[in-house]
Amino acid sequence: MFQKKLLAGVLLATSLVTGMGTVSAHAASDYYTTNPKIIRTKKTVVYYRDAARTHRAQTVKKNHYAKITQLVTVKGHAPALKTNTGKYLTANKAFVAKTAGYQNPQKYYQVHNTQIKPYGKVGYTVKRNYEGIKTWKIMRRLGTANGYNKYNQATYNAVKAFQRRHGLKVTGNVNEKTWVKLGFSKSSFKSIDSYVAPLGAHAWNGRSAHIEAMIHQAYKYLGKPYLVGSSSKPIYGTDCSGLAMQALYAGGIDPAPISAIHHAYPGNEWNSRNLWASKKFQHVAYRNRQRGDLVFYYQPGTHTIWHVAIYLGHNKVIESWPPRIMVQPIKNGQRSDVAGIARVFH
Numbered sequence: 001m002f003q004k005k006l007l008a009g010v011l012l013a014t015s016l017v018t019g020m021g022t023v024s025a026h027a028a029s030d031y032y033t034t035n036p037k038i039i040r041t042k043k044t045v046v047y048y049r050d051a052a053r054t055h056r057a058q059t060v061k062k063n064h065y066a067k068i069t070q071l072v073t074v075k076g077h078a079p080a081l082k083t084n085t086g087k088y089l090t091a092n093k094a095f096v097a098k099t100a101g102y103q104n105p106q107k108y109y110q111v112h113n114t115q116i117k118p119y120g121k122v123g124y125t126v127k128r129n130y131e132g133i134k135t136w137k138i139m140r141r142l143g144t145a146n147g148y149n150k151y152n153q154a155t156y157n158a159v160k161a162f163q164r165r166h167g168l169k170v171t172g173n174v175n176e177k178t179w180v181k182l183g184f185s186k187s188s189f190k191s192i193d194s195y196v197a198p199l200g201a202h203a204w205n206g207r208s209a210h211i212e213a214m215i216h217q218a219y220k221y222l223g224k225p226y227l228v229g230s231s232s233k234p235i236y237g238t239d240c241s242g243l244a245m246q247a248l249y250a251g252g253i254d255p256a257p258i259s260a261i262h263h264a265y266p267g268n269e270w271n272s273r274n275l276w277a278s279k280k281f282q283h284v285a286y287r288n289r290q291r292g293d294l295v296f297y298y299q300p301g302t303h304t305i306w307h308v309a310i311y312l313g314h315n316k317v318i319e320s321w322p323p324r325i326m327v328q329p330i331k332n333g334q335r336s337d338v339a340g341i342a343r344v345f346h
Contacts, residue, residue, distance in 0.1 A: 031079045032091045035071045036098035038204045039081065040064070045095050047087040051080045057087050065102050067204035084204070101203025102210065104346050109280045111210060111252040111345070113203040116196055118254070120261030123190040126174040128156050131229025132264025133192050133236050138174055141182050149227055193261050195232045197250040207345045210251045211292030214344065217250030218243055218310050218318045221325040229269040231260035239263075241271035243320040244294060244308050251292075253344060255280070272296065272308040281342035289341045295330060298337040307335050 041064040049055040051072040060066075070082040071091060079091035090096065103111050126134050128151050136149035142158040156172040163170045166181050174182070179189045200213025220234035221243055231242030238246065245260050258274045275281070276296045284293070289311055297307040309319035315330045331338065 030092055030094065032071060032081070032093065032096075032098070033079070035068055036081070036096075037068055038099050038101050039066055039068055039096040040099045040102075041066075041089075042095055042097055045089050047083075047089050048080075049087065051082065051088050052077050053080060053088060053090070060089075063206065065099070065204050065206045067202070102201075102206050107280070108282060108346060109253045109255060109278075109344070112199070112254055113252065115199055116249050116252070116254045118194075118196050118249070118261045119256040119259040120193075122194040122261060123176065124193060124261075124264070125176075126151060126179075126264075128153070128172070129266040130264055131266075131269055133227065133230050133232045134174070134179070134189075135264065136227055136230065136236075137184065138179075138182065141184075149229065192232050192236075193264075196260060197246045199252055200250040201252060210345050214247040214251035214253075214292055215310060215312065215318065218247040218325075221246075221320070222318070222327070224325050226320050226322045226324055229264045231263040238320050238325065239269055240308050240320045241269075241275060243318075243325060244275065244310060245271065247310055248344065251344065270306075273305045275308060276305045276339065276342070278342075281344065282346065284341050284343050286338060286341055289330075290343070292344055294342040294344060296339040296342065297335045298339045300335075300337055303339075305339055311341070 041060055041062055043062050044059060046059050047057040049057045052074045067084040068081045069084050072080045072082050072088065080088045081091045081096065082088050101113055126138060130151045131149055135151045139145040139149060139155050142155060142162065144155040144158050159174055159178065160170050160172045162182070163178060168178055168181060176186065176189045180186050197217045200216055201209040221238055224234070225237035226239060227237035228239045230236060230238045231245050242260065242263050245255065245258065245263065248255060255275060255278060258271050262268050263271060275294065281294070291311060291313040293311045295309045295311050295317055296305055298304060299306040307321070309317035311317055311330065312327065316327055317330050318327050319325070321334060
């Protein structure tokens with residue numbers, strides 16, 4: 001009799017370790033009775049290939065997130081949860097918890113699970129000292145490109161001359177009418193401004209997936225030219241903070257009022273400084289840097305922020321630095337004065 005009780009105790013302990021068990025082994029109230037939609041694991045849990053949970057697939061650790069498509073009950077077995085990947089895990093509340101999804105602590109930037117719409121007005125008129133992709137296109141079209149896409153006096157004069165020749169109101173500024181007359185599509189006047197990287201991770205994905213979504217977006221720009229004040233589609237280039245902002249959008253972070261739309265406005269090429277100054281990132285010690293962190297740099301000899309890159313791990317970053325977007329060592333001959341590290345995801 002004693003041996004039977006001991007064996008039963010061992011079997012129950014085993015079921016608790018893996019999240020296995022039968023209805024009789026645990027009270028029905030210990031299990032979800034309706035689909036929790038999204039769960040977070042509270043401890044190490046086994047994924048199975050079948051609802052009866054007899055064929056192991058993999059083990060997932062604490063704080064793993066999953067989307068649940070169905071609550072399944074197989075006769076003689078405890079309730080199971082079917083994930084959107086087709087695998088099954090326990091519905092035992094001791095192992096999994098219903099959640100709204102992965103999220104940062106409240107004092108930091110919150111992780112968005114719907115498409116981000118950046119702050120600002122789409123379809124801005126391009127004027128003197130504006131930068132960005134529209135300025136870059138205008139200067140190339142009018143022959144005033146000089147390697148630095150800033151709407152300078154020469155471009156202003158060239159626009160006025162173009163407007164006179166084509167019967168347009170002579171302002172020196174490029175509104176939608178002048179833009180179209182220059183030969184660009186009407187739709188691009190707004191689509192260049194409004195581009196925002198699509199979300200690459202969802203509420204049922206955890207921290208690692210959000211970091212990888214951010215880095216994956218940055219890699220879409222690899223090899224494209226460094227273009228000051230630019231933060232638009234991957235077919236174009238960006239500058240350093242323009243790259244960081246689109247990567248943040250892909251990971252579900254909106255650093256408003258810092259915005260890809262306003263990035264072309266005069267002075268906004270230094271959004272690296274605004275990102276560094278934000279109190280909604282956690283600043284961590286250089287020695288504690290992790291993949292997905294933002295790396296900020298001082299201008300040599302000063303304490304002025306002038307650059308930001310995305311840390312990849314193994315002392316490498318992806319960055320936009322003249323002449324192009326590239327992967328580089330975290331410190332090199334062009335910039336090595338690291339101001340600090342900002343953590344995006346917690």
